Amino acid sequence: MEENKHVTIYDIAERLNLATSTISRALKDHHTISDKTIKKVKKTAEEMGFVPNTLAAGLRGNKTRTIGVLIPTVTQPFLSSLISGIEITAQKSDYTVIIMQSHDSYEEEVNMAKSLYSNRVSGVICSLAMETRDTAHFHQFSNNNIPLVFVDRVPKDYNTFRVVIDNYSAGYKATKHLIEQGCIRIAHLTAGSELGNLYSERKRGYIEALKDHNIEVEEELIINLNSVTYEDGVKASNALFDLNPIPDGLFAPGDILAVSAVQTAKKRGIKVPEEFKVIGFNNDPISQIIDPNLSTITHPAEKMGKAAAEIIIKNLKSSKNDDAKEITFLNTEVLARESSEK
Amino acid sequence: MEENKHVTIYDIAERLNLATSTISRALKDHHTISDKTIKKVKKTAEEMGFVPNTLAAGLRGNKTRTIGVLIPTVTQPFLSSLISGIEITAQKSDYTVIIMQSHDSYEEEVNMAKSLYSNRVSGVICSLAMETRDTAHFHQFSNNNIPLVFVDRVPKDYNTFRVVIDNYSAGYKATKHLIEQGCIRIAHLTAGSELGNLYSERKRGYIEALKDHNIEVEEELIINLNSVTYEDGVKASNALFDLNPIPDGLFAPGDILAVSAVQTAKKRGIKVPEEFKVIGFNNDPISQIIDPNLSTITHPAEKMGKAAAEIIIKNLKSSKNDDAKEITFLNTEVLARESSEK
DNA sequence: ACAACAATTGCAATCGGTTGCGTAAAAATA
DNA sequence: TATTTTTACGCAACCGATTGCAATTGTTGT
Secondary structure (H helix, E strand, C coil): CCCCCCCCHHHHHHHHCCCHHHHHHHHCCCCCCCHHHHHHHHHHHHHHCCCCCHHHHHHHHCCCCEEEEEECCCCCHHHHHHHHHHHHHHHHCCCEEEEEECCCCHHHHHHHHHHHHHCCCCEEEECCCCCCCCCHHHHHHHHCCCCEEEECCCCCCCCCEEEEECHHHHHHHHHHHHHHCCCCCEEEEEECCCCCCHHHHHHHHHHHHHHHCCCCCCHHHEEEECCCCHHHHHHHHHHHHCCCCCCCEEECCCHHHHHHHHHHHHHCCCCCCCCCEEECCECCHHHHCCCCCCEEEECCHHHHHHHHHHHHHHHHHCCCCCCCCCEEEECCCEECCHHHCC | CCCCCCCCHHHHHHHHCCCHHHHHHHHCCCCCCCHHHHHHHHHHHHHHCCCCCHHHHHHHHCCCCEEEEEECCCCCHHHHHHHHHHHHHHHHCCCEEEEEECCCCHHHHHHHHHHHHHCCCCEEEECCCCCCCCCHHHHHHHHCCCCEEEECCCCCCCCCEEEEECHHHHHHHHHHHHHHCCCCCEEEEEECCCCCCHHHHHHHHHHHHHHHCCCCCCHHHEEEECCCCHHHHHHHHHHHHCCCCCCCEEECCCHHHHHHHHHHHHHCCCCCCCCCEEECCECCHHHHCCCCCCEEEECCHHHHHHHHHHHHHHHHHCCCCCCCCCEEEECCCEECCHHHCC
């Protein structure tokens, strides 16, 4: 059994009769090292199969060129696209991305945050867990000048970078779209989470849109969900369809919910969009699979990821600690498809 | 601006008038340290906000309790479920998971592998990129006694652990199911990739099933795809529906392909399942969204992830270098739904 | 030929835990 | 009381790359 010990710069130094400092500098094209030596060192490193030990470099320099990503789960289309965007940008600047999932649990989020800090990540991008009520576990980053960017589900009162969409106006747009398609009794599903209150923002947009069009806000058409799942969506939809008369439209703040409504409607013989128009949120893949295709609100996941990563990297470069932590708003659009056709 | 420097064991040692070695041991409940001291150290560490520096520990001990996961992308449902499984198991044993995406590119896979090695991960779980033709970039793990587990898309000739399903028998089962549902002219989509030849295995199962049931294998019913995408699926489906007569069944080795076939069929007025039965593969979420619901083959993603992580952890514990690298086969099942009903 | 300066390379400390070995103090045994 | 054993803790080297500063060699000017 061949047991190649890791090759270090000491091994290279010994082989070439040079100091480790010279090896280290040569590998980074330091200007004080002659071209001849640089070439020789790189060639030998290659031959010997040298791979730098990130741990040693990180320990010494106290910077790891690693971006920690802390999100509820990777299994949601929005979040996996977010990761994709982060990775694309990170890779361009030679940063490594490490991903941790909180599974929407506060406790896990706290643990993972500690773990990221323990790994001395250079920056952190986070979308809060549903359960999260306080943000004390992020102070360790802020206090140590580690750039922190919240994305999508962001705390309201934390002075750091944020990359979001305008959930209020998105909710407004979605509702307005249904109104323009002829709906006059529009239902809405919503969910509670104190910190990253994006659902309440969407709801606020929904209500404003109704008011602006002189449509009465009916409390019985607004259903509060425990969780944004297919099952809860079905339950809520059935409650809506038990009403007499049923609503003629639905703004669901997530495509899964919208899909559950469409399928429940079909099951009960309610025609979408003729009798019941639906608009979802996120533009998940399923929105184009379901029949009828789902109208929805675009959610620029990849762009948000890229923006977040860029903020981190820019901040790391110009390490000036300017306390202007801007909020980046990205655009959303109504994607009108079959489920809301006149 | 509060600039809390990282708290180290030296800081704790100084405060308590103890040696760093004592602090280090106390924090790990070493038996040579008195309970009194342990309690005191832990309390002070907590108070001072001490978080261990993983880099330092990893550098010294040459082990990081980190599992590297190298997969094509996190955006595929199968792979994100795989990650989920890995994480659940890893977390139980207090391992950290770091995820890297190859985006099905050979070059990126090589780079990411190097990066994982550079980060001195304790073990590696990998599903090969489509492009990958050789596996030399994994030698660095094998040669240094870092446990390596391939999952799903695995190389055939590499002596290491593998966690897979029996693609041959899955293909056989899928095809047999269609035959039992009355199909006699079953089409098949397939794709090439030399190393992780799971499509060719599924195709082999398809062919064997046909033969066993005395059905002629017609080359024109087998379409070779460049990529397993919705677009290519549509193209292939159209080619099949241009045939006269059209096939009466399709075994698609992926749910996206199956969905594209179903939707293309609907567009052309071909009734599913009456005129054309379909079975997919993977049991992706979309398989339950599409109408008619898709029959499919289960692919135990989460279980595979758990199994892979367990192998890594077990191997790390009993660091005995037994060269018996077993292959773990997990079960698949036919999930009969509407798209293949009689 | 010699000072002045530039171009290269080496020395050694450093980052923060970990661990083998040594030692002092306390407890047990003779 | 003297001696062995146990308990509890300290000393210092170590992991591998980085970097300020010193030292060496080479080049240019006069």
